[in-house]
Structures are given as structure tokens and as C-alpha cells.
Amino acid sequence: MTPVPGPLDTRLPSGFRVVLDRRTRVLDGGSALLGGAPPRLVHLAPAAVALLAGRGALAVTDPTSAALARRLLDIGLAHPANGRDGPRLPAPGPADVTVVIPVKDRTDGLARLLAALPPGLGGVIVVDDGSADAAAVAAVVHRAGAELVRHPSAHxxxxxxxxxxxxxxxxxxxxxxxxxxxxxGWLEPLLATFADPAVGLVAPRIVALPPVRSWLGRYEAVRSSLDMGLEPAAVVPRSRVAYxxxxxxxxxxxxxxxxxxxxMHxxxxxxxxxxxxxxxxxxRYEPAARVAHDHRTTFGSWLRRKAFYGTGAAPLALRHRGAVPPMVLSPWSAAVCGLLLCQRGRATAWAMVIMVVAAERLSGRLSRLVHPRRSAVWLTGLGLAGAIGQTGSALTRxxxxxxLVACLFSARARRAVVAAALAEGVADWWRHRDHDPAGPGLTGYLLAHRLDDLAYGAGxxxxxxxxxTTAPLRPVTLGERSQPRG
Structure with a gap:
């Protein structure tokens, strides 16, 4: 595959505004920030502290503020705030956008989409990828005044x-x-993101197309594989929004x-x-822009789609080594999780010892903070919680x-898997329960979530x-870099 060209200009324009991510933790009176994707601790120079000055926002006015804003954006500590308040920076408009729509035998959905597009676009191109009734697709396209490109057979x-x-x-x-x-209003927040010349891609939030029907439909409304959540984010491999x-x-x-x-199909x-x-x-991921999706909610097609998504992990892992692992753990958190799974008193005691040692070693690396030991304990606890969550998810997904094989021979394995299935499912429901008012109750969510995991894992x-290859099944350690192969 021909390599993607890199950006020629990464300088943020004057007036560009950023706001700190709500998960960014401000430490020591603003002299250090904790957060980002992946999480890290950043110590700020006095000039940077003065620029932020407890406001949680920053406007680019000179090279120093531009460099700080770029750094905060690139490591996920902050997000663009252009167009939300204040003057709008120069950015592409609707006339600078061509909408491309691939379609195959879905004329009703195509007509619905074309009717929902805003006026003033630079173009609309429909690509018929081998539809059985090409004339029906052409009729819908021509009525909307769009351009048609046709593949005689599906590619x-x-x-x-x-x-x-x-x-x-x-x-x-x-x-x-x-x-x-x-x-x-979906297009404007996305276009405003392109005020940053280094942004090459931006995506909206995918929500459920109403009406939402059936228990699977209610689950998809809050837990669709296409929905990246309520918060804006930089799209970074092995982070909260990895794609x-x-x-x-x-x-x-x-x-x-x-x-x-x-x-790739x-x-x-x-x-x-x-x-x-x-x-x-x-x-960038910008949830202020919303696009509704007609989710698959019939049982068979839903399971097949989830399994189909799972089949993509292997080719991705071969092309981009380490970019799509099932788990990303530090050595100490992996050891603690392994010991806890043993369900033995002595193993649990050793797990606690490892945690104490890890926290003490971390406090030495945080010596520039006012309270390094307190911060180290807090960070170690967060790391362990994340590791336990990943372990529970990996066991059931x-x-x-x-x-399953382990459960056939070991009561201890059965206890661990049942506990993981329940605890991870409840925690996942709690995190996603507010994503859509049509979401299911806990019982329906747990059942659908476990079926989701079984189908994806099978794929x-x-x-x-x-x-x-075993590449998509191999966990990686923190600090191990992903390497694209092209």
C-alpha cells in the first residue's frame, strides 16, 4: 500500500483555542498535569503555568502559546475549542466538502441519507458497488442531483x-x-476542527437511528461498536479512542x-x-457532531456482524504490529492480576507486596511533585483498576x-470467569448507561454484552x-511501541 503523506504544516494559527480535557488532573498548583492518551505526567515550565493560570483553557497568541497548545493537543491533555465560543477561525466550509456514499442494494437508506444532506455542498458522489438493481440506485441518485459512479460488480x-x-x-x-x-448541525463542528492544519481526519459520534426497538436495539443504542462515547478525544492507537x-x-x-x-474487506x-x-x-473524534446509524438488531445478523468485526483483528495485527493488542499492561500490574486470579491467600499477599513496591518506585520518579508518595499511591491504584478491568474483559471476550476450557477442569477458573463476567458487565453498564435514554436495564445489558463478547471473540x-497468526491474541506491555508494516 502506498504510504500516506505526512502533514506539511503543524503550526496552530493565531486565535486557536484549546481547553483541558475533563479527565486531566491539575497537580501542584498547575505546575504539573496528569492525563492524556496514553496517560502521562507532564511538568510545565513557569511560562506554561502562567499561560494556563488555572483557567483550564488557552488561546494561541505567540510562538510560546502555540507550542504549548500543540503539545497539550498531541498528548490528549486538551481538545480544540474553536467555534464553541469566540470568533470562528478560518476553516473549510460546506462548499469545500464532497460527500462520498458507497452503496449496494440499499435504495431506501440511500434516499433517506441524500434527503438529510445540507445544502451548499461542494459535491455528492454515490458509488454503486455492484447493486443488483442498478436502475433503482441510479433513479434515486438522479432525483437528488448527485453524481453516480458505478462498479458493475462488487469490489x-x-x-x-x-x-x-x-x-x-x-x-x-x-x-x-x-x-x-x-x-x-453535524457538519459545522467537524469542519471547525480543520482549523488545525495538522488534522487529517475527524469523525462524529455515531448514535442509534430512532425508533429504537427490541432489547438488542436498546443495547446498541448505548454500546454500539461504532459509538466512541460522549467525550471528545484525540484518536490514538491503544487509547480510549483508538479508531x-x-x-x-x-x-x-x-x-x-x-x-x-x-x-481489506x-x-x-x-x-x-x-x-x-x-x-x-x-x-480527532468530535461527539458534538452526531450521525445516526440504522443498527442491525435482528439476532442472527447482529451476531454475524460482531463476529465479522472480530475477524479484522488478525490482518490489522499483521500490518501494524502491537497496535491492536487484547491487553496493554505494565509488568507489575500483569503480575498482580495473575496472582489475584490464583485465588490463594499467599498469592494475594504477594500481589499486595508488588503493589507497595511499585508505588514506592513510582514515588521516586515523581520526586518533583509536592506529594510524590500520595500521587504514586493514587496512580498505582488507577493502574491496577485499569488492569483488572482489562483482564476481566479479556477473559470474556x-x-x-x-x-471455557479452563472452566471444564477447574472450579477456581469457573469462579474467576463468573466473577469477571458479572463485575466487568456491571462496570461496563454503569459507564454506558447514560449514552442513550433508550438503553436497556442491567439484566438485558449483561446478556447482550456477553453475547457481544462471545461473537467478537469467535471472529x-x-x-x-x-x-x-497469534498476533491479535498477544498482550503488550506499556512502553512497547506499535510498528506499522505498510
Whole structure:
């Protein structure tokens, strides 16, 4: 695959505003910040402390503030705030956007999407990827005044999007699948993000298209694989938002090179995100923009889709080594989790000893803080909580076939798996319960969540076997870098 070109200019313009992420913890009177993606501790120089001055926001006015804002954005401690208040910076407008829509035999959804597009766009290109009734698709496209590109036979969504990308002439291209409906005001927050010249891709939040029906529909409304959550984020591998789906995304046409890898028929969007990140582009997730998606909610099609997503892990792991691991743990947290799984008093005691030693060693590295030991204990606790959450999720999602075999022979394994399934499920429900008012109750959520994990894990193992690799099943340690292979 031809490499993605990197950005030529990363300088933030004068007037560009950033605000600290709500998860960023301010320490020692503002002289240190903790947070980001992945989390890190950043000590600020006196000039940087003065620029922030407890306000939690920063406007670019000179090279110093521009460098600080860039640093805060790049490590995920802050997010752009342009267009939310204050003057709007120069950024692309609707006339600079071409919407590309791949479609195959979904004329009703296509008509619904075309009717929801805002006026004044630079172009709308529909790529018919081998529909059985080409005339029906053409009729819908012509009624909407859009441009039609047709593939006589299906080449896959990546090839369809690339065909539209090649035909576009505007600076920005919006990829929208034919089963989505943009909500009013969706485009403006996304375009405002491009005021940063280093941003090559931005994606909206994907929400459920009403009406929401059935218990699976209620689960998808709060836990869809396409929904990256309520908070804005930098899109960074192995972080809270590690990818964004191509069901709805905007890209700079010059930032994506030849586009999607047409050899991939699943996870081609994640592959593009990883290649752009490796090339130095900044990628953003902006939930203030919302695009509704017609989720699959019939039982069979839902399970097949989840398993299909799982099959994409193996080709991704082979192309981008270490970028899509099942777990990312520090050595000490991995040891603690392993000891706790033993369910033995002596093992638990050793786990506590390891935690104390890890916290004490960390406090030595935090000596510049006013309260290094207190901060070290807090950070160690957060790290352990995250490690336990990852372990519980991995047992019931990525490694459930191995966990099932262990349960057949060990009562201790059965206790561990049942505890993980319940605890992880309840914690996951608590985190996602407010994502949509149509969400399910705890019991319905637990059942759907466990089925989701079983289907995804089955697809992951099938993909690993088919590609003859264990790469998507290998955990990585913190600090181990992912390496794209192209």
C-alpha cells in the first residue's frame, strides 16, 4: 500500500483555542498535569503555568502559546475549542466538502441519507458497488442531483470509497455509509476542527437511528461498536479512542493518499487511521457532531456482524504490529492480576507486596511533585483498576475459548470467569448507561454484552486461525511501541 503523506504544516494559527480535557488532573498548583492518551505526567515550565493560570483553557497568541497548545493537543491533555465560543477561525466550509456514499442494494437508506444532506455542498458522489438493481440506485441518485459512479460488480466498501475519493475535487471528503442519517448541525463542528492544519481526519459520534426497538436495539443504542462515547478525544492507537469507523468520517483529501486498502474487506477504516497516525497526522473524534446509524438488531445478523468485526483483528495485527493488542499492561500490574486470579491467600499477599513496591518506585520518579508518595499511591491504584478491568474483559471476550476450557477442569477458573463476567458487565453498564435514554436495564445489558463478547471473540479466533497468526491474541506491555508494516 502506498504510504500516506505526512502533514506539511503543524503550526496552530493565531486565535486557536484549546481547553483541558475533563479527565486531566491539575497537580501542584498547575505546575504539573496528569492525563492524556496514553496517560502521562507532564511538568510545565513557569511560562506554561502562567499561560494556563488555572483557567483550564488557552488561546494561541505567540510562538510560546502555540507550542504549548500543540503539545497539550498531541498528548490528549486538551481538545480544540474553536467555534464553541469566540470568533470562528478560518476553516473549510460546506462548499469545500464532497460527500462520498458507497452503496449496494440499499435504495431506501440511500434516499433517506441524500434527503438529510445540507445544502451548499461542494459535491455528492454515490458509488454503486455492484447493486443488483442498478436502475433503482441510479433513479434515486438522479432525483437528488448527485453524481453516480458505478462498479458493475462488487469490489467492497474500500474500493467504493476510493472511487469516490478519486472523483472528488474539494479539499475535504466526507465518507457516509448509506445506512446513516446526519443529524442537524453535524457538519459545522467537524469542519471547525480543520482549523488545525495538522488534522487529517475527524469523525462524529455515531448514535442509534430512532425508533429504537427490541432489547438488542436498546443495547446498541448505548454500546454500539461504532459509538466512541460522549467525550471528545484525540484518536490514538491503544487509547480510549483508538479508531473511528468509516460509517461517517471527514478527511483532508491530501492526507489520505490513495485512501483505503482495497485488499481489506473488514477493518479497512482502522487500517487507514493507523496509517495516518503513523504518518504524523492528528486525528480527532468530535461527539458534538452526531450521525445516526440504522443498527442491525435482528439476532442472527447482529451476531454475524460482531463476529465479522472480530475477524479484522488478525490482518490489522499483521500490518501494524502491537497496535491492536487484547491487553496493554505494565509488568507489575500483569503480575498482580495473575496472582489475584490464583485465588490463594499467599498469592494475594504477594500481589499486595508488588503493589507497595511499585508505588514506592513510582514515588521516586515523581520526586518533583509536592506529594510524590500520595500521587504514586493514587496512580498505582488507577493502574491496577485499569488492569483488572482489562483482564476481566479479556477473559470474556478475547480469550473466552481458553477460559471455557479452563472452566471444564477447574472450579477456581469457573469462579474467576463468573466473577469477571458479572463485575466487568456491571462496570461496563454503569459507564454506558447514560449514552442513550433508550438503553436497556442491567439484566438485558449483561446478556447482550456477553453475547457481544462471545461473537467478537469467535471472529477474532477464526481470523487468527485463517491468517495463521497469534498476533491479535498477544498482550503488550506499556512502553512497547506499535510498528506499522505498510
Amino acid at each position: 467492497g466498501p474500500a474500493a467504493a470509497r476510493n472511487a469516490g475519493l478519486a472523483a472528488a475535487t474539494t479539499d475535504v471528503v466526507a465518507f457516509l455509509d448509506s445506512d446513516v442519517v446526519p443529524q442537524p 473511528v469507523p468509516s460509517a461517517a468520517m471527514l478527511v483532508r483529501r491530501t492526507a489520505v493518499g490513495p485512501g483505503f486498502d482495497e485488499r 473488514v477493518a479497512e477504516d482502522v487500517d487507514l487511521v493507523l496509517r495516518m497516525h503513523a504518518a504524523g497526522w492528528r486525528l 478475547h480469550f473466552w475459548p481458553l477460559a 477474532l479466533w477464526w481470523g487468527a486461525w485463517r491468517n495463521r
